[in-house]
Amino acid sequence: MENYNLQETFAKQLKTHELMVYKICRLYGKSEDDQKDLFQEIVIQLWKAFPKFRGESKFSTWLYRIGINVAITQYRKHKNRIYETDIESIKFELPADELSLEQEEQLQQMYSAISQLNDIEKAIVMLYLEDRSYDEMEEIMGISNGNLRVRMNRIKEKLRQITKTT
Amino acid sequence: MELEDFKKTWNTSLTKTTASYNLDELLTKKTQGPLQHLKKKYFTQAILLPVVAIFLSIFNVITPALRNRPVVWIAVPVLVILTYFYYRSYTLIKKMEQPATTNIKSHLENQLGILQLQGKQDLVFLRGLLIFFIICLELLMFKNLVPEYNAWEQTNLWLRIAVYGILLIIQPYISNHFYQLNFGQHISKLKDLVSQTA
Numbered sequence: 001m002e003n004y005n006l007q008e009t010f011a012k013q014l015k016t017h018e019l020m021v022y023k024i025c026r027l028y029g030k031s032e033d034d035q036k037d038l039f040q041e042i043v044i045q046l047w048k049a050f051p052k053f054r055g056e057s058k059f060s061t062w063l064y065r066i067g068i069n070v071a072i073t074q075y076r077k078h079k080n081r082i083y084e085t086d087i088e089s090i091k092f093e094l095p096a097d098e099l100s101l102e103q104e105e106q107l108q109q110m111y112s113a114i115s116q117l118n119d120i121e122k123a124i125v126m127l128y129l130e131d132r133s134y135d136e137m138e139e140i141m142g143i144s145n146g147n148l149r150v151r152m153n154r155i156k157e158k159l160r161q162i163t164k165t166t
Numbered sequence: 167m168e169l170e171d172f173k174k175t176w177n178t179s180l181t182k183t184t185a186s187y188n189l190d191e192l193l194t195k196k197t198q199g200p201l202q203h204l205k206k207k208y209f210t211q212a213i214l215l216p217v218v219a220i221f222l223s224i225f226n227v228i229t230p231a232l233r234n235r236p237v238v239w240i241a242v243p244v245l246v247i248l249t250y251f252y253y254r255s256y257t258l259i260k261k262m263e264q265p266a267t268t269n270i271k272s273h274l275e276n277q278l279g280i281l282q283l284q285g286k287q288d289l290v291f292l293r294g295l296l297i298f299f300i301i302c303l304e305l306l307m308f309k310n311l312v313p314e315y316n317a318w319e320q321t322n323l324w325l326r327i328a329v330y331g332i333l334l335i336i337q338p339y340i341s342n343h344f345y346q347l348n349f350g351q352h353i354s355k356l357k358d359l360v361s362q363t364a
Contacts (some may be wrong), residue, residue, distance in 0.1 A: 069270055
């Protein structure tokens with residue numbers, strides 16, 4: 001009964017925050033299968049850690065820590081693997097009519113540029129895009145506030161260079 | 167496109183998902199992480215080897231021709247030691263799979279520390295084990311308990327010492343090779359990630 005309640009609470013929390021998990025999957029998983037695979041790995045790790053979540057940090061901070069950690073360490077991109085889970089599809093509803101063809105191209109160009117960053121840089125960019133404060137980013141990443149600001153500037157310059165050459 | 171422009175698009179377009187999944191099913195499915203294969207392998211070995219050791223002991227006891235042959239009995243402690251190693255590796259992977267409770271940098275450093283410590287411990291343990299086997303071998307020959315060892319006993323003492331010396335010199339390389347074979351890729355990955363957080 002207790003486990004059932006716990007799973008129900010977890011399911012609610014996951015539903016509220018699932019977009020964060022999808023965004024991690026989107027950045028770290030190359031193909032749709034990779035993204036599904038990573039989604040499953042992250043959800044399992046979140047579920048394992050959930051009973052120990054005491055609310056000492058924000059749920060989002062806790063989720064990012066676990067999610068990013070899974071994405072960079074425990075997850076391996078599979079080649080030619082048979083997919084086992086039944087997640088129908090992990091897709092974002094893009095308001096296509098609001099984006100011009102040019103904007104969409106630019107969007108893809110930026111995704112492609114971000115995919116060329118290393119794992120930690122990707123995490124920093126994602127937290128930046130998610131409008132997380134540098135203090136929260138420090139809490140998640142363990143990298144000092146000052147260092148994060150310097151790195152963010154370097155990453156912006158790096159992305160500028162990549163998008164210029166492509 | 168600048169990152170700032172992308173940020174606006176990111177926050178306005180990625181607002182909802184069309185995904186559907188069954189949480190119960192998702193949580194009960196076997197994961198495909200890189201450590202899963204190793205964990206399964208070590209678990210199977212840690213279960214099978216003691217069973218083989220027990221069967222071998224019973225077989226040695228009920229077979230009069232084998233009962234007093236120390237050579238055959240050596241296989242039993244070897245199997246037990248191997249079991250211990252596989253079990254250690256299995257528990258190591260379980261530790262590695264624990265979700266991150268601290269920040270990412272600390273967690274990565276912690277995982278790397280665990281792996282490197284176990285590598286060092288294995289090295290020292292195998293060194294001790296090798297010395298123990300050399301002493302046992304010399305004692306068995308000294309007491310003339312195993313006729314099969316006569317040829318080795320009659321070999322020049324200095325040559326025997328030289329062989330033992332070579333074994334002790336190459337043992338760390340062999341131990342390290344096998345440790346790297348199993349965990350080397352993961353150690354390199356973690357080292358790379360830790361350097362990225364610096």
